[in-house]
Amino acid sequence: MKNFKLTVILLFLFIGLSNFAQQGPPTRSKIKVTGKIVDKVSNQPLEYATITLKNTKNPKGIAGGITNGKGEFEAEVIPGVYDITIEFISFKSIQIKQKSILEKKSLGVISLEEDASQLNEVVVRSEKTTVEIKLDKKVYSVGKDLMVKGGTVSDVLDNIPSVSVSTDGVISLRGNENIRFLVDGRPSNAINISEALRQIPADAIDKVEVITNPSARYDAEGGAGILNIILKKGKNRGLNGSFIANVGHPETYGASANINYKTEKLNFFTTNGYNYRNNPGYNKTETQYLNSDGTTKSYVNDNRDTQRTGKGFNSNIGLEWTIAPNTFWTNTFNYRTNKGDNTDDVFYGYFDSNMSYLYSSTRKNDESNDSKNIEYTTNFTKNFNNEGHKLSFDGSYSKNDDNVNSIIVDDNIKNTINPAIDKTGTIQDQSKTQIQTDYVLPFEKGNQFEAGYKGEFSNLTNDYLVADVDSNGNTVPNPNLSNTLEYKEYINALYTQYGFKKNKFSYLLGLRWENSNIEVNQLVTSDFNTKKYSNFFPSAFVTYDLSEETSFTLSYSKRISRPRGRFMNPFVNYSSNINIFKGNPDLDPSMTNKFDFGYLKRWEKLTLSTSMYYENTTDVFTFVRLETGDFVNGTPVILSTPINLSEEQRLGFELTLNYSPYKWWKLNGSFNLYNILTTGDYVYTNYLGTEVLQNFDSKAFSTSGRINSRITLPYKIEWQANANYNGPQTTAQGKILSVVGVNTAFSKDIMKDKATLALNVNDVFNSRLRKMETHIPGLINSYGEMQFRARQIMLSFTYRFNKAKNDKEKPKKQQGEGEGDFQG
Template sequence: MRQTLKLILGLSFFFSFWTTYAKIEKPIADPVKEKVKISGTVIEKTTKQPLEYATVTITDTKNPKAITGGITNAKGNFAIEVAPGIYNIKIEFISFKAVEFNQRNLQKNLDLGTISLIEDAAQLNEVVVRAEKSTVEIKLDKKVYNVGQDMIVKGGTVSDVLENVPSVTVDVEGNVSLRGNENVRIFIDGRPSNSLNMAEALKQIPADAIDKVEVITNPSARYDAEGGAGILNIILKKGKNLGFNGSFIASTGIPETYGLSANLNYKTEKLNFFTSTGYDYRTSEGRGLTHSTLFDDNKNIIGYTNEDKDTDRLRKGISSKTGMEWTIAPNTYWTNSISYRDNRGTNNDLVYYNSFDVDKNFISKRYRLSNGDDNSKDIELASNFLKNFNDKGHKLTVDFSYSNNKDNENSAITDETLNSGNPASIDQTLNNKTQDQFQVQTDYVLPFENGSQFEAGYKGNFNDLDNVYSVTTDDSGNPIEGYLSNTLEYKERINALYAQYGFKLNKFSYLFGLRWEDTKINVNLLDTQDFNTKKYNNFFPSAFINYEISDESSISLSYSKRLSRPRGRFLNPATNYSSNINLFRGNPDLNPSFTDKFDIGYLKKWNKVTFSTSMYFENTKNVFSFVRTETGDFVGNNPVVLSSPINLAKEQQFGFEFTLNYNPFKIWKINSSFNLSNSKTTGSYTYTNVNDDEITQDLNNETFAWFSRINSRLTLPAKIDWQLTGMYFSPRTTAQGKNLGNYVVNMAFSKDILKDKATLALNVSDLFNSRRMKSETNLTSVMSYSEFQWRKRQINLSFTYRLNMKKTDKDKNMPRNNGGDDNGGGEFPG
């Protein structure tokens, strides 16, 4: 609360100051005298945190009117030029006691050093302001999405949050893309998340546990090289102000959904205890269809098959992150936390196949029912040590984490042709995964007097995964031979070193870095005795140049080399068997892809508008691509088609995007984003089907696509907040067909009650029930049209109650290892 008051009222004071200053008659400068510079750094005395927007006023000792002045930047620094003379200098920040330097005779540059401001309790008690941070903060090197201000996601999950983040898209199955590229790395609190099923894991974390999301499209050498598209850093809520405070959130929805969570904190001068714990019960209904036309070898139509699918899913479980921060000594902190998630659920898929002859006369009707259950348990232990050697950014951090993930899925699949006289067949599937991961990381930051900064560090990531998957019949109980059953053993060892140096010359800022990663990966299929060892080490350079055109505008140029290691469903040989004619399986023989990323960005700020735009070019070798191959098997007249990822030769993508924040009035905020890109893929794929036929597919493809998003938030009469979000995804061609366009609209209302101690929010996801993935596929023996909707329209009602805190409280006393880029990594100096 206090930090928000400081920021908003500091801005108000700043605008007031400059309004006054603009009216001051400027004295005629003495052409003989050169100007001198007054500089310094303003911090909060208790926390040693820099104070942004603190005002510096310089007055003539003989005239009380202001001569000049300025404000501090994000690091608390200021530098002001004046003509030589005798002046009074005053440093102020709202709700803090001012510091004055009177009768200073300035004949040469003066460095006031570090100026510590103390809170004025009297002012804090008197000032009451209702102000909120923008939902989307645009920065030159990243975008920050503040979840707390978004009513749309109340009662939802991380997937719902990411749907509203600029540059990010989430498809109907929960797969995340950044600028249209799925090779994105997900971080949680600054650490890579290696969940066994990322799409599913993001649906298990409640949105109410998230503080903000950072979008980093071109990361520096400080970050993992993995993630060809970039990095999404999901930062969870943590402790806040001194004493006991927090919030409780209860939600319910249609289809049947319930949730209860608590974000609590107790902070003393030395210790800070925090927890974010919640229970979630969620049902979702989906549907899909695939209508196929079947051909013989001469491309003559031989029949039709209509496949209609209904899905019903249930998820329930608890998730918790609890920890303690200990202030060992001034500027020395040690934080330990434990995260635990236990989620269970059921998956019921019912698929009907209606077959027709060449004249579209009905032949038969078959159904396939899959009843499954799954349970997953994740536990993570994390420890962070932070030592600040001074107040200028010289520090050392050390992080350790260990996680264990278990995910077990079982299902029974009943297959029967109605009125055929044949009994139903029953198959059993088993998919059990266990993963252990250990990470260690250390970062050292050394700033210099001239404003430059050196940073270096090490990171080790050691990951073991065992995945047993089998499909058995009810007759013999033996695994079905072929491409359905196997046991995967995956071992990953990654060691990395990096160094980067940033400096500033006049209006130019530079950041150059180099990262080296040594990788050893074992991908072993134990049932078939197929062993693969992949070893490689690579250098990953990065470079950032920023030119500050003015205080309101700047332009940047950046380059980084990235890679994408195949993970999760890309490698997993487990085959989705809910449909026995449209299968999906991973490819354990995938190699990593490498990307060169170039980006030119421009940022401009006006009084009510912030505009950010960039042009980008990405050149990727060994790019991942999904192909649909005909296995040679048939179910009736229907060919069995297998979808699987492969390495293609290369992909080149050129794109343009912009983000716009506009506040036309105090009660109305608009955020919008737009992205368009042209992708050219080059390559072919040769495979042998079960009949030993060698088939070569030409996968060369060029596609143009765009997507846009607009978010409008308006305060209605009676202080009711209304939010409306719309997204549109354009059609795009593929090497084997086309993905059609689709749109989605979400809406929410919010009202503060109980003297602003509580909030009621009602939101509707997919207002028009339009979020469906539509595609067309053209293969040699089949041409099909498909639709799939993972989740139908959802309605949620949530109630939030705040204990000993106000709606505008900020995390000013949150633990120092907050997962954000708070140590200067990737930031420009100055």
């Protein structure tokens, strides 16, 4: 902890010194020039448009700026006469000659018209950095990253600062797994979010927004924050698109197409892709079983080889209709399917207390799965003027069906009897309906009012069957392990927030109210549970702009993490007969109060963002391991299940930077360190009728870091390499060991820059292993490691038609893409 405090103090001293060094004598004679740039047809703001002011009497007197997300710009000039140029890629530039600027002046709203002669040119444009750092979020541009070519959304997230994807696919933000996933601003409808993200191809993703401390506008769900995955939607006039094909080892191949056709009134866009993936891996666990006095009872080694294959198809089709210059209606249909086979070959070795071999057994689990998902979304937006005054309506309906079947064969090698055969089957059906409306009303002097309503209604049915196969091949259902779960969740929410400016300070104050009505029903056992609760979620943000390059922000929000999925499901996971998992339908939601103090500094070639954060969570979810009283060949069966603990405090520091030392070299990196203090006791009665107290008080300190380098080599070959590190972390019942991984990729434009070849290697050294130690006094000591996916090599080919490689397309703010953001 001392090292942590010292690091933070030194860093903020560095920040202060850098500010002092950057500040020169005040330029009191300068005056401000402001304005707004919009698309002439749609009246939508144009982000990243450039404004240049040249003093007619002093050629060296040049000033300018770049528009923000609202199309607004601000520049400081010495009083005089200027020639002004406004430019944006694929639009006709505008020049204002001999403009006299003697006092603070607004140029008003300036409309740019698309230049048809540029729309079909295939040229290489200058591009933004891969990671754009803002005060309230980080925006990751997927198209610039070579590492994710031919990959999935999970590969995309694994390359984003602040985000980590473990070797078994679990996603965390700043080391916290309680994340709210959004797709185009709407919650994902997937039953298993980790698996669903591995099905969506990276080529369908435009960018990802990382929001660590969301305002009241967003859902309160997700104690760690929000990851908003924004899908591609073509915006260039005419017919354009791209085709991508890839092949890799272990056996992987796929193809996808992104096509866009736009007229003055209609914009049609579609992304379609198919992929086949083979992901081999392994898992091993070495367990020492203990007597109550701490002496050794026996040893069991569990070694398993896993083979996962999947065939996935994803189709996204949308149409945007410009009803009027300020009125838009967008409809999108998505269909996603995935079929796969998972095979686990498990070998158990049994040893006595002296580690002398006793016997062996095998267990084979052949699992097949079939998943289908459909979703329809609609958005209607009415802009009342060019200043951000608007009203929007959103609606969506989705249905997800998952069927999983497996055959489990147990063979005890020391016996001559026939192997035991079990069958399991899971049928999950989920439907979800969402409706939402948002209203944004800006006032003069940068003030803005927002309000809205959202309803989210979901129903999930999980029919789970476990059956034994007798010696005659007949299937006999096991009533002790089979059941049907019905989960219903109805959430209604209202929010309002108000933002205003005062001198160099900007304020955003909000309040959200959510009413939750949840039912968890076990139909076979007639066990019905209903949870109803209402909560208020305040948020507050204060930003201080020391200069155009330097800003500070202080924010607070309250968040909720509702237990879902496998956490609530009381069915036993039957993949192992001695280490089983069971959900807990009595779990309560956890509440988190989040505080964040951020600093953002921009130099000419460097952008630095730092953040110190504190999170206090009550009723946190923690997994406990308990004896069941059952034995398999003399080995005790251990049950893992989630419970609510009393409190968790997390204090951390994060640093993110973008650095471009040369035009041919771009660097970005992130570093995160945090300390977790957990307090809580768990009391239960074991199978012998004895009351047992487990104390979960623990302290954990961990670090993680990531660095990414992109270099343009001779012959215009792009080379990208990154390395990520997750440090060791203490848990309530053990320790997670450190993990290091390295990825690299090369690409080359061919066919007059209409096509690109890319080669990437994921996990170059095959070192991404999840390693864990577990210590439970009087029960077990164990060591385990798992490799979810072995090293992968991928070759991809991209062909573009009527589309520039790095077009800065004009942005149309869609629902969830930051519309109505109050910017200081």
